Amino acid sequence: MSNIPADLKYLDSHEWARVESDGTVTIGISDHAQGALGDLVFVEVPEVGKSLSKGGAAAVVESVKAASDVYSPLSGEVIAANDALSGSPELVNSDPYGAGWLFKIKPSNNGELQQLLDAKAYEKVVADAAH
Amino acid sequence: MGFKTPLYDTHVAAGARMVDFGGWDMPVNYGSQIEEHHAVRRDAGMFDVSHMLIADVTGARVRDYLRYLLANDVAKLKDSGKALYSCMLNEQGGVVDDLIVYFINESWFRVVVNAGTRDKDIAWLKRFSDKFGVDIKPRTDLAMIAVQGPNARAKAATLIGKHADEALQLKTFVGRELGQYFIARTGYTGEDGWEVMLPVGEAPKFWSDLKAAGVAECGLGARDTLRLEAGMNLYGNDMDENQSPLESGLTWTVAFDPPERDFVGRAALDAQRAAGVKRKLVGLILDERGVLRGHQRVVTAAGDGELTSGTFSPTMEKSIGFARVPVATGDRVEVDIRGKLLSARVVKFPFVRNGKPLVS
Numbered sequence: 001m002s003n004i005p006a007d008l009k010y011l012d013s014h015e016w017a018r019v020e021s022d023g024t025v026t027i028g029i030s031d032h033a034q035g036a037l038g039d040l041v042f043v044e045v046p047e048v049g050k051s052l053s054k055g056g057a058a059a060v061v062e063s064v065k066a067a068s069d070v071y072s073p074l075s076g077e078v079i080a081a082n083d084a085l086s087g088s089p090e091l092v093n094s095d096p097y098g099a100g101w102l103f104k105i106k107p108s109n110n111g112e113l114q115q116l117l118d119a120k121a122y123e124k125v126v127a128d129a130a131h
Numbered sequence: 132m133g134f135k136t137p138l139y140d141t142h143v144a145a146g147a148r149m150v151d152f153g154g155w156d157m158p159v160n161y162g163s164q165i166e167e168h169h170a171v172r173r174d175a176g177m178f179d180v181s182h183m184l185i186a187d188v189t190g191a192r193v194r195d196y197l198r199y200l201l202a203n204d205v206a207k208l209k210d211s212g213k214a215l216y217s218c219m220l221n222e223q224g225g226v227v228d229d230l231i232v233y234f235i236n237e238s239w240f241r242v243v244v245n246a247g248t249r250d251k252d253i254a255w256l257k258r259f260s261d262k263f264g265v266d267i268k269p270r271t272d273l274a275m276i277a278v279q280g281p282n283a284r285a286k287a288a289t290l291i292g293k294h295a296d297e298a299l300q301l302k303t304f305v306g307r308e309l310g311q312y313f314i315a316r317t318g319y320t321g322e323d324g325w326e327v328m329l330p331v332g333e334a335p336k337f338w339s340d341l342k343a344a345g346v347a348e349c350g351l352g353a354r355d356t357l358r359l360e361a362g363m364n365l366y367g368n369d370m371d372e373n374q375s376p377l378e379s380g381l382t383w384t385v386a387f388d389p390p391e392r393d394f395v396g397r398a399a400l401d402a403q404r405a406a407g408v409k410r411k412l413v414g415l416i417l418d419e420r421g422v423l424r425g426h427q428r429v430v431t432a433a434g435d436g437e438l439t440s441g442t443f444s445p446t447m448e449k450s451i452g453f454a455r456v457p458v459a460t461g462d463r464v465e466v467d468i469r470g471k472l473l474s475a476r477v478v479k480f481p482f483v484r485n486g487k488p489l490v491s
Contacts, residue, residue: 038148038352039165041443042422042450060469062422064164064443065352086420 002032002126005097009073009113010122016097017073017116020104025074028101029061029092032126037063040089045081045103052076052105054112059102061092074112076105132156136181137274137331141338145348152351153247155182160350168356168445170347171320172486175280175287177338177346178354182246185273185328186256189239190265197232197240199394200259202376204386208234212305214317217384218376219255220396224403225372226379228252229364231317233306241306241313243275243326245366259395273313274334278346279324279357281486284316286344287325290337298325319354321361321484359442359451362414362480368425369412369439369453377403378455380412380480408458412439414482415452415475416490421468423452423475428467433457438466446483447491 008016014033018026034040042062052058052072059070081103085091092100107113117125133156142149147158158179160167170176188197197205203217213234219227228248233241244252249269256267278287288295294309301307306315306326313328329337342348355365362380364370370379377385377400385400386392415438417423423441434457441452452475456464465472478490 036148038160039163042420044421062443064356064445065159067422067424 002030002035003097004030004032004119004123004126006119008097008119009116010119010125011071011073012117012122012125013071015070015073017113019113023107024079024104025076025107026101026104027058027070027073028096029070030122030126031096032129034093034096034100037061037065037068039064040092043085043089043092043102045083045085046078048078048081050078052078054109061089070102072105073116074105074107075109076107078103079106080104134182136179137334138179138181138338141335142179147348147350150351152182153245155246157182158348158350160352161348164350164352164356165445167347167349167353171280171322171349171353171357172446172483173281175278175283175324175346176349176353177283177341178277178279178349178351179274179338180277180326181274181331181334183275184244184246184249184252185270185275186242186244186253187239187268187270188242188256188265189268190263191238192263193238193240193265196259196263196265198392199263200256201232202385202394202396202400204392205232205234205240207386208232210234210305211236212301212307214304214306214315218370218381219252220376220394220400221372222396222399224375224377224396224399226366226370226374226376226381227255227372229366229370229381233315235308247367270328272331273328274331275326275328276334276338276341277318277320277324277326278341279318279320279322281323283322283324283346286346287327287341289344290340301325319361319363320357321363321481322357322486356442356445359440359453360444360446360481360483362482364412364453365440374455375400375403377408378410378412380453410436410455411458411460412453412455413460414478414480414490415441415454415464415466416447416478416482417450417452417466417473417475419473421450421473423450423466423468429454429456429475430465430467430472431456431460433459433461436460436464444482446486447488451482
């Protein structure tokens with residue numbers, strides 16, 4: 001069973017978002033997503049300063065098997081990207097909600113947060129995908 | 132729901148991630164695909180390849196039949212058990228499938244063809260069989276397990292009792308019926324090892340005994356990265372009915388001599404050679420960060436080409452691929468990866484053999 005932390009928000013395309021105390025939002029891919037992709041070998045994160053729109057392609061994760069786009073759960077400006085992933089993409093497999101984070105944004109529209117899935121709703125997405 | 136091999140329940144019980152492959156529910160990995168890959172390069176791993184079709188071809192004129200049907204020449208097979216890799220072509224010189232054929236005796240050959248093409252292949256084999264009076268018998272009563280890696284034969288030999296010595300003496304590319312097993316020193320990984328055919332009912336126990344003997348379970352994911360490193364084509368990716376073997380890195384598998392031997396597709400290949408082959412299949416190594424994938428565009432000074440397969444090589448820790456490019460392509464190309472042109476080197480196959488990278 002994949003791990004779905006209760007304090008995060010999710011997209012049905014398997015990204016997670018965590019609102020930090022300073023109002024910025026950290027983004028990554030879920031435990032379910034990393035498991036489905038298999039061993040990651042390459043991660044392309046967005047450049048700091050880039051402006052993202054909600055649902056737009058923001059990063060790419062590639063496993064041995066395939067490449068997948070990562071979509072931004074929110075609109076906003078990229079304020080940090082996880083450079084450690086260029087040398088150690090496997091961090092996304094081993095610690096998807098921690099050291100395997102992808103990028104941070106400063107959201108431009110906080111209303112969009114309400115449109116994201118909570119852990120319970122995302123759990124249902126994952127369960128449905130298994131059938 | 133797809134077709135299931137006799138080991139389906141075993142894979143599910145082991146926690147394998149199952150995927151569709153050519154209509155079959157097959158394990159893509161049991162955990163880490165990269166660890167499975169390394170197990171085969173460094174020790175021993177096993178693959179369920181029961182989805183492939185084994186067929187026995189029998190009759191007094193079976194050798195003549197296969198000399199007409201296959202682009203390689205079974206006249207090369209003189210000793211019982213010897214195997215040959217060949218393409219089966221259509222009249223246009225396109226590849227219907229690639230296969231391995233074993234010479235067992237003068238009235239019995241055995242072929243092993245791809246899973247995704249089995250119905251098409253059987254129809255193709257039967258199209259010419261009446262003329263030669265041969266019988267085609269699919270051996271759906273047999274399962275097949277590939278045991279591959281530097282320690283694979285030694286570990287598997289502990290399970291086959293009195294036949295162990297004889298099996299260990301098999302030379303490369305030779306197979307033999309030993310009791311209930313047909314054991315062949317063949318594979319699709321670039322490592323030493325066996326492909327073992329055995330009765331369907333025996334397969335789950337043989338698999339679990341191999342596991343107990345220290346052979347790692349490996350899925351189709353690792354099978355793909357291993358065959359790519361070994362420079363071995365995958366039907367449907369690297370060649371199909373629209374390309375000839377001459378454009379697919381498989382010229383070495385076509386026996387043009389003796390010139391009087393007619394085989395299906397020969398006229399088309401002769402014409403292609405006379406006119407000059409326009410494209411070739413080459414190996415690529417990406418020096419920049421990224422991953423080569425099938426269908427990416429290849430830009431060369433001689434015109435565009437296309438990746439047919441690509442992956443991340445766990446042994447070389449960089450991305451490798453196969454590309455079909457203009458024949459005049461030099462030793463450098465660029466690959467269009469999501470709109471960026473990245474530099475790649477053109478290299479000879481294979482990339483890796485017997486655990487060691489042959490190119491850096």
